Amino acid sequence: MSVATKSHEPGAAVAEGQMQRRRVLAWLSSMGLFGSTVLAVISDLVFFKPRVTYSPSARFSIGKPEDFPPGTRIARENDRVCIVRDGNRLAAISTTCTHLGCIVSIADTGFACPCHGSRYDQDGNVTGGPAPKPLPWYKVSLAPNGEIEVDKNTEIEPGSYFNV
Amino acid sequence: MSNPIRDLPTNVWNSIFRHPLPSNDLERAQTSFSNFFLHLHPVKVNRNTLRPMYTMGLGLISLFLFLILVVTGVLLMFYYVPSTTQAYDRMLDLQGTVAFGIFLRNMHRWSAHGMVAMVFLHMCRVFFTGAYKKPREFNWVLGVVLLLVTLFLSFTGYLLPWDQLAFWAITVGTSIAGYAPLVGSQMRFLLLGDTTVGQEALLRFYVLHVAVLPAVLTLLIAIHFWRIRKDGGLSRPEPAPARDVGVVTMRIEPGKRVFGLQGFVRGPFTKIGNTPEDSVYSWPNLLMAELFVFALTVSIILVVSLAFNAPLEQPVNVMHPPNPAKAPWYFLGLQEMVSYSAFWGGIGVPGLMVLMLFLVPYIDRGTKGVGLWFSRERLLANTIFLSLAILNVIFIIIGTFFRGPNWTFVSPF
Numbered sequence: 001m002s003v004a005t006k007s008h009e010p011g012a013a014v015a016e017g018q019m020q021r022r023r024v025l026a027w028l029s030s031m032g033l034f035g036s037t038v039l040a041v042i043s044d045l046v047f048f049k050p051r052v053t054y055s056p057s058a059r060f061s062i063g064k065p066e067d068f069p070p071g072t073r074i075a076r077e078n079d080r081v082c083i084v085r086d087g088n089r090l091a092a093i094s095t096t097c098t099h100l101g102c103i104v105s106i107a108d109t110g111f112a113c114p115c116h117g118s119r120y121d122q123d124g125n126v127t128g129g130p131a132p133k134p135l136p137w138y139k140v141s142l143a144p145n146g147e148i149e150v151d152k153n154t155e156i157e158p159g160s161y162f163n164v
Numbered sequence: 165m166s167n168p169i170r171d172l173p174t175n176v177w178n179s180i181f182r183h184p185l186p187s188n189d190l191e192r193a194q195t196s197f198s199n200f201f202l203h204l205h206p207v208k209v210n211r212n213t214l215r216p217m218y219t220m221g222l223g224l225i226s227l228f229l230f231l232i233l234v235v236t237g238v239l240l241m242f243y244y245v246p247s248t249t250q251a252y253d254r255m256l257d258l259q260g261t262v263a264f265g266i267f268l269r270n271m272h273r274w275s276a277h278g279m280v281a282m283v284f285l286h287m288c289r290v291f292f293t294g295a296y297k298k299p300r301e302f303n304w305v306l307g308v309v310l311l312l313v314t315l316f317l318s319f320t321g322y323l324l325p326w327d328q329l330a331f332w333a334i335t336v337g338t339s340i341a342g343y344a345p346l347v348g349s350q351m352r353f354l355l356l357g358d359t360t361v362g363q364e365a366l367l368r369f370y371v372l373h374v375a376v377l378p379a380v381l382t383l384l385i386a387i388h389f390w391r392i393r394k395d396g397g398l399s400r401p402e403p404a405p406a407r408d409v410g411v412v413t414m415r416i417e418p419g420k421r422v423f424g425l426q427g428f429v430r431g432p433f434t435k436i437g438n439t440p441e442d443s444v445y446s447w448p449n450l451l452m453a454e455l456f457v458f459a460l461t462v463s464i465i466l467v468v469s470l471a472f473n474a475p476l477e478q479p480v481n482v483m484h485p486p487n488p489a490k491a492p493w494y495f496l497g498l499q500e501m502v503s504y505s506a507f508w509g510g511i512g513v514p515g516l517m518v519l520m521l522f523l524v525p526y527i528d529r530g531t532k533g534v535g536l537w538f539s540r541e542r543l544l545a546n547t548i549f550l551s552l553a554i555l556n557v558i559f560i561i562i563g564t565f566f567r568g569p570n571w572t573f574v575s576p577f
Contacts, residue, residue, distance in 0.1 A: 045354075053358045077483040099506055100339035101360075102332065102485045114487035115336060116503040117570040130503050 058152040061143055065090070065164040068148075075106050081138060081150055082106065084122075089161030092140050092150045093124045098133040111135065123158055134158055192445040204389060205446040212400035212535065214444070214453055218293070219398065221457040222286035226314075227385065228461040229279040234378065236272040244324065246370035248363045251326035252479040259476070270469035276318050278465065280494045283314050291524075291549050294534040294542050295399035301525035303391040306384060308521045313381050315494065320373040322492055323366060327477040332489035334369070335361050340502060340510035348511075401535040487569045496563030497556050503571050517552065 060079060068074070072085040080103060081092045095111065097104050102115035110127065111120040119128040124135030139154035140162040148164075168175075181199075186192040193207045212218060243262055244254050258265035287307060290296055296304035323334045338361065342352040357364030392398065477486070491499045501509030524545075533539025538546055568574030 048354050048357075050357050050364065054364060055358050055360060055362055100336045100502065101342075102335065102489060103483060112570065114485050114570060115332070115489045116499075117572060130506055132506055 059149065061145075061147040061149045062092075064147055065142075073106065077103070079150070079152075081152070082111070083150075086161070088164055090140050090148065090164055091161050092138040094136045094138065094152075096135075097131060098126075098135060099129070099131040104135070125158070186447055189445065192447045196446045202447070202451070204393075205450055206393060206397060207446060208443040209446050209450050210397060210400050211442050211444060213398040214449060216453075218535075218537075220285075220289060221453075222282055222289050224454060224457045225461050226279055226282040226286055228458050229275045229282060229465070230381065230385070232275045232462065232465055233272060233279065236268045236275065237374065237378075239268050240272060241374060246324065246366050248326060248366055248480070251324065251366065255325045255327070255476055259473075266473060267469055270472065270474050271465055273474035274468045274472070275465055276321060277493070280314055280318055283311050284494075287311060287521075288549075288553060292546055293399060293537055294539060294545075296525040296528075297399070297531060297534050298525075298529070300391075300395045300399065303388060303395055304525045305522055306388050306391065308518070310381065310384050310388060312518070313377060313384065317373060317377045317381065318492065318494070320369040320377065323361070323369045324373065325476060326366065326480055328480060328486050329475065329477045329490075331361060331480040331482070332485045333491045333495075334365070335485075336489060336499065336502075337491055337495065338365075340498070340506070343507045343511050345511075399535045488567055488571050490563070490567075493560060493564055497559035500559045500563035500567070503567075 056078075062076065062079070062083060068083055068085045068090065070085055070087050072083060075082045075095055077095075080095050082095050084091045084093060093111075095104050096102075097113040097115065097118055099113060099116055099118050102113050104111040104113045104118070104120065107119070109119065110122045111124065113119070113129065113131070117129045118126065118131035120131070120135055121127050124137065126132075126134055135158075136155040137158045137160065139151040139156050141149050141151070142162075142164070143149045183191055183194050183198065186195050196202050196205050196207045240258070243258055243265065245251060255269075258269050290304065290307065319334075319337060323330045338352050338355055341355065342348045344351060353359065355365070355368065356362075357368050490496060498510060498514060501513060503509070505512075528545050530541065532541035565576040566573055
């Protein structure tokens, strides 16, 4: 190599070719390094996102329809839902405040959040405070064993009841 | 005749401490230069740097509080378990059975609060003295990052006692993150490792609090300090124009200046205007000042920790948020703003303020009034900064003292 760079006659072309090759190799290796960095960042993100969480399932059964007589309005604290039965119609309304995730309590007028004072009516519509969205309604269905199933993964249109 | 046995103590001592206690200027310089812990200091410092009312030692106090936090934090780690079933019991054990447990926890808690306050005040000092100007722009940016890391460290530590205060403050705090556009809910999920605050969140916050963030903070502090030296030491006023102009008419004799190797280095490294008259040796002047600040910081933390216990509320009850649920005091300004609008209060306004902090040294390019408190030339910049700082403090005061159940306005009197 040192011979090639020192010579002036036929070696000049060789040196030129070598410079070209060096540049290409340098470019390729930088691309390789850059690519590995990007891959490392992506794999870190994938690593930090759990594939399975240890919290209870978002789909759970809450018992037979008879357990909830008409007029029931009961908060299931562990599941963070409020079960409402109006005549033959059933609904599951979230009790997690849409503002900052506190648990709303059942009040005479609907729901009230203790953290920042958001208030909701009986159907979960915002009536006051900083909450940006109404409380979501979750899908309710009847499992083959006759029990009512709530699916917190599926939000439905507020006001759409399930007929038992 | 040298006798290896007889000279052993002297030889060992001299191999560790290469210089005797300095008694002349050369040795003072050598001591600062060759000691690992002291070489952070320049050999000589400008007098202005040592004026207590110029820096108020705020950055140094922040560093010493961080050191106290590292020591007490490592000690607390020996007894703490990041588990939702054990964490709270461990807190009770710390208070009841571990020797000095409650005292160490007090020191850790009050130092953490103190560090947040001191880092903020240090930032105010740097702003009001215009010390972020060229060539110190990037060190200001590093400082803003240090403030954010300090806040995040404090926030992650807040969850660890696993009491009601911890659980609901983190629930509220991470929900704020969820309002960030596009990546908000993903970020929240990554931070918590789950959809709600639980065991995964506790473990993640623990690892962030005891390993990741302290390491990041240590590295950034090292760069921050290194850059103080490389950017020409602490900022100081321009040397006053020679008062004797017009008096000396015969000839102006250039001062005798000796250039070492450093004299040939280009850039801010060369300390222009640092004439022998206005600089003093770091040993013992700077060292004594630092020791004084250290003693003061440690004594205040000790006294406060003896007098006040760190709060510990009821164990976590996922069903019943305390009413009102309040974040740590330095986030109560944020929580107060969040009670008006979750997006603007939690993400929009704070995000804009942090962005402004980052950009300040690149927008405000004036060179006047550096190194002076509230200089007249910087009236506009200082007014804007002071208003925003006071606004934040007012929000914090409202959130802390004037908010009762359901976040309604109450009078503390």
